[in-house]
Amino acid sequence: MKRKLARKIKEGAIETTLFLSALSSVFITISIVVVLAYESFGFFKEVSIKEFFTGTQWTPLFANPKFGILPLISGTLLTTSIALIVALPLGLTVTVYLSEYAPHRVREVIKPILELLAAVPTVVYGYFALLFLTPILQKFIPDLSGFNALSPGIIMGIMIIPYVSSVSEDAMKAVPMHIREGSYAMGATKLQTAFKVVIPSAFSGIAAAFIIGISRAIGETMVVAIAAGGMPNLTANPLEPVQTLTAYIVQVSLGDAPHGTVEYKTIFAAGITLFFMTLGFNILGFWLRKRIREVY
């Protein structure tokens, strides 16, 4: 009887502890959103939403400040698109090789090395883009300015390959062998099987992998802060310097914008914009997963 009671208390304590730890992550997320929303609300009392979303200049620190977020959004989307253009074919090729071609022993060597790419600090990637890749690119593209969207975009693309290929390889490995055998039995080659059957079968997982990659690229800060130039520039030209939402937040946080001023609050306005962008991509990823069901 006594032991039963002791067990009950112990179980109860464990359950409560687990519940509280689960709750803490929810609590932290909610408080971030609340702070972001609260401070942005203060910002939008001083700057109209219309100006924020339609203005084409972002110069909050100037004497005559302009608060159009579009240049930062375009800078973010530009570097992210370049990253995706690099990561999509490269990541998919790596994935197909690892999942369908590589002999077991080769995969055991390549996969950890690839995952090591994810362990390189992003500041290293940033300087790599600025001091190594940009000078090389300038040899081929003389018009390329020292700070530009192209070089950090490419580097970010390489940076997200491990995330993308690791998750999509899991998705491709999860495609049952009898589906592949069905394709081989029809006389298909390895390549045909990989692209016509395995990738479509694993599509939702691969799409989710790329959404994770995109979210990483959108949220990536260090590489673009170092190599993209820090100039809010509404352009689609990858050869020009740009500034992303994240790089702007770094710039202002490092500066001395006094607490409570509009300049200070721009951090939160940019932050909430970033938040909604990544949220949008995550919802897209979730929707893709739901829409394309996998039945084996």
Next chain:
Amino acid sequence: MVKELKAEVKKLNFYYGSLHALKEINLPIERRKVTALIGPSGCGKTTFLRCFNRMHDLYPHNRYEGEITLYPDNINIISPEIDPIEIRMQISMVFQKPNPFPKSIYENVAYGLRVRGVSKRAVLDEKVEKSLRGAALWDEVKDRLNHLAFDLSGGQQQRLCIARALATDPRILLFDEPTSALDPTATSKIEELIIQLKDEVTIIIVTHNMQQAARVSDYTAFMYLGEIVEYDKTDRIFTAPSNKLTEEYITGRFG
């Protein structure tokens, strides 16, 4: 009627690494007949079936010895000089579990032609319809060829896989326990289909179900421990087997 051979297995040995899985197999495969392979689990019947389309080549450390001669052109299916893809283009397979691809009904059937480079719409349309009719599925799906194959029921999916296998005009059609994942109604449809199909194509079927072998096949080979114990006309195997082991198996005393 003169018996005509579609293929002949001569002294076939097969090894999974060091495991000697098939031993000295000799077997004629009659043209446009159904040959059933029966035997207890693990006797090697599926392993044997998968030699015919070189499925074992997909995995390392597998080794064939001997000959499977395909008539009339006398090629040895398991010769290392023969490209397994060439073989699979002529010998189709239907698997234990329906395994349609994540594509439309139409594209599933057209798959084998597409991987051979056929892309003319008219050719594909004709072949797809003919194969779906051949698999007794056309009337059920003709209005929704663009739907995903997963929308079909299990039995329909298996008939779709048969249509897919038929689309390339195979010379031999291999069935690996094609009804083991299906309910009785779907099973009897597939069985009827197999009986119809033998007018067009030579069939080899692996089955666990002895009644099924008796219902659909013309010839039956009883396998045990990687060897063929007895091969004969199906009605003889089931009424008057000459081997004691065969008799014990078909009367349900082991297996």
